[in-house]
Every structure is written in structure tokens, then in C-alpha cells.
Amino acid sequence: MDLFQYDFMLRALAGALIIGLAAPALGIYLVQRRLSLIGDGIGHVALTGVGVGLLLQQSPVLTAVVVAVLGAVGVELVRERGRTSGDLALALLFYGGIAGGVVLVGLSDDSANANLMQYLFGSLITTTRQDLIVIAILGAAVLTAMLALRPALFAVCNDEEYARVSGLPVRTLNLVIAATTAVTVTIAMRTVGLLLVSALMVVPVAAAQQITRGFRSTMALAMGIGVTAAAAGVWAAGEIDTAPGATIVILAIAAFLAITVGSATWRVLRRHIPAERHAEHAEPPDVVLQEAGAR
Template identity: 55%
Template sequence: MDLLTYDFMQRALLAAVLVGITAPAVGIYLVQRRQAIMGDGIGHVALTGVALGFLTGTNPVWTAVLVSSLGAVLMELIRWYGKARGDLALAMLFYGGMAGGVLLINLSPNGSNASLTSYLFGSITTVSRSDVVAISVLAAFVVLITLGLRRQLFAVCQDEEFARVTGLPVRLLNLLLAVTAAVTVTVAMRVVGLLLVSALMVVPVAAAQQATRSFAMTLAFAIGIGVVVSLSGTVGSFYVNVPPGASIVILAIAVFGVITALAAPMAKKRARRAAAAGEECTLEVPPGVAATGDDVKV
């Protein structure tokens, strides 16, 4: 393939694989907690971190990690203590992050609106060697947390009260998940873009849920979908000359539609088979005999 002769495409494809793995690996927990929109909020906050990197002359990936992690922790604190006003505080945090990023990028001598756009929607030509190193280190952290602590995170996301009773450090795990989500956003921003990364965290998981039943199978299938659409979207953007983030998200939505269309008839067949099996197992009581627990023993 001629695209592999370009160094920037080799870096972009490597970054796409890492994004395809990490985004669904974190997204499955966010979907389970019904916080699918959290990635979008973190992306808004991370924009300030990107602009801060341009302003200070440092790698925007690392400043985005710092700012988005602080924003994610603040979101968790608001979720705990915000109560009725929590949604308003989160809205101000999201909008403030976006406004802060636009303001700082215009004050920076090293940045421009064009460079900011590449972070918003992704750009395969701007993935540098230092970006690949940073993305690889951060992706390793995300995989270590999401897979190494999958049982604990699953328990917390499924039922916080039950997890607390069993002795799990619920608040610490919630904070760790929030920081991991923030790291995932910064991993994906060079390929997918800050405004579209939330879709890659959610859509592959939603697609996998249509065809699987267990948590482990859903996680594996979602990661598989994430890698395929990330690679396909990146390659497609090279030939069609469109932002890779848009291509990846459109492909993910298309996969979701196909899997949903195929899974619906299969689910109906399983339901009919289960109903038929239930009818066959129904105990027939002879006429004149009362169907009570004393009369019938199994």
C-alpha cells in the first residue's frame, strides 16, 4: 500500500490503533454509568489544555492531560456534591473550557485557529513523533487501568452502594475512572478530534451491546469495532482528503446501524425459542386437582 511509504501515515495509523483500543475500553464504563456525554465535556475542557500548550511552548498533549484530568476530577466532585445545581455547574465548566481554549490560542504566538481546528476534528498529517510517544505512554496507562481493574470498575459502575458495602474504595475508583477518561480524550484528540472523541467512546460499545450478552464479550467486541473503524477512517481520510475524525465517527455509526439491523431478528428468534421452551416446561395439573404447593411436588 502506497500510503505506508509516508512517515506521517505510519504514525497516524499507529495512533489510530491505540485510539481504537482505548476509547471503547473506557467508554464501556461510562455507558454503564449512563455518563456517555462525559467524554464530550472533557473534550471541551481539554481544549484549554491544548491552547495552554501553545501558549507555553510545550507539547499540547501533556498540557491537555493535566487540564482535562483536573476538569474530570472537578466533574466528579460536582456529581457528588452538586445535587440540584450540578447540571448548571457542569455546563459552566464545559463552556468555560471551550471559551478558555479559544481565548488562549489567540493570545499564543505559537498557535492559530488552523492548528486549533486540527485538535477539534483530528488531522492525520499533524501526528508527530513526540505525539506518538505521548499517545503510546498514555494508552498503556488507560489499558492497564481499564483491564487490570475491570472487576472493581464494573462493580462500581453497576451499583455503587453494593460496591461500597463490599469494601471497595468507591470514590477513589470513580476519580480514577474520571482521570482515565480524561487521558483517553487526549490520546484520541490527534486522530479523532476533541469534539468527536466522545462518539468513539460510546458508539462501538452501543454496537457491541446489540450482539453480545456478557461484559467481557461486549468489551472485546467494542474494542474490535473501535480498531476497525479507526483504521478504516484514517485510511479513508488519506484518499478522500477529509478530517479523519468525521470519517471514523460516520463508520462507527454505520457499523452500529448494521449490527442493530442484524441483531433485532436474532433477538426475536431467541425470545420465541425461550417462550416455546417455557411452555413445554409448564406443569400440567390433572382436572379436579388444585394447583397448590401442597398438591404438586417437583
């Protein structure tokens, strides 16, 4: 039976493909800045936004976007102006966000606890047409920003001081990265969940870095891996009846392991092949001695 004959599976696939493209496109900048875990921190802040939405009986997605963006911008300003290090700022995100979310969900009705699991671990098959429209619009905005601002964002992530001397609006660009990270986390919570979204940002980039050298090629391959893992994850989850978000992440990690082992094996073979060719073309020792004696 073709699973994609059902509308809810088509919506799930479309949502997963959008996140599979947008998350690695943003994640490459986070990896470049050594902020691979910021997605987890913002995810915990978004949990507070979900709690606010459930408590006020409003759309949890919209409240999560607002709270996550405010939290991400606040952490960026603290990192820039204050003495608090990036690691400490992320720790504040982790603990404060999850604590606030748990408290707010506890204050809401009992049915909110069941709904909360959908946001923590994703629930693709319950994605509505309205959810898909929001995911498509915000995902397209994130992807457009990451591609259009690629040279400037690369300069800021690679060397912030050089970018500032070059005249780039460093603060604005940093805030763009923070805000788009928050948006990506919140739209991806319907796909892979708040607790797993960071993996989809980082793992495809880590896999692509094993076999690419340039920034542009790494971004392109990471997006390809993200889309492939998303599509295969939705299909596999439907076939074997597993959680789509977790299945997508497992396939992305499997791709990383396969590429890592394959690239390491190829490097070993490349070191041995030239040596073997040189040995085949080299003169035997006895011939070399005979020529030396003849001289």
C-alpha cells in the same frame, strides 16, 4: 499505490489503533454509569488546556492533559460531595471549557487559530514520532487500568452503594475513571479531535450491546469494533482524501447501524422460524377430527 509505505501514514495508523482500543475500553464504564457525554465535556476543558499551551508556547498536549485531569477530578468531587447534579456539572464543563479555550486562543498569535483546528477535528497525518510515543504510553496505561481493574470498576459503575458496602475504595475508583477519561480525551484529540472523541468512546460500546449480553464480551467486541473502524477510517481517509477523525467516526456509526438492523432482523426471523416448524409438524385439522370421531 500503497499509502502505508509512507512513515506518516504508519504513524497515523498506529495512533488510530491505540485510540481504537483504549477509547471503547474506557467508554463501556461511562455508558454503564450513564455518562456517555462526559467525553464531550472534558474535551471542552481540554480545549482550555490547548489554549494555555498555545498562549505560553508550550506543548498543547501536555497542558491539555493537566487541565483536563484537573477538570475531570474537580467535577467528580463536586458530583460526590456537593448538591450539583451530574448533568449540571457536565454543563459547567461544556460552557466553561469552550469559553476559556476561545478566549485563550484569541489572546495568542494568529497562527494559533490554524493549529486549533487540528485539535478540534484531529490531524492524524501530522502526528510526529514524539506524539506517537506519548499516545502509546498513555494509551497503554489507560488500557491496562481498564482491564486490570475491571471487576472493581464494574461494581462501582453498576451499583455504587453496593460497592461501598462491599469495602471497595469507591472514591478512588471514581477518580481513576475521571482521570483516565481526561487522558483518553487528550491523546485522542490528535486522532479524531476534541469534538468527536466522545463518539469513539460510546458508539462501539452501543454497537456491541446490540448482540452481546455479558460485560466482558461487550467490552471485547466494542474494542474490536473500535480498532476496525480506526484502521478502516485511516485507510479510507487516505484513499478518498477526507478528514481521518470524521471518517473513523462515520464508519463506527455505520457499524452501529448495520449491527442494529442485522440483530433486529435476526430476532424477527427467530420468532417466525419456530412457528413455521411447529406448523409443519402439526397434524392437519381433518386428521385430528377423524381421530376424535373414531374415539
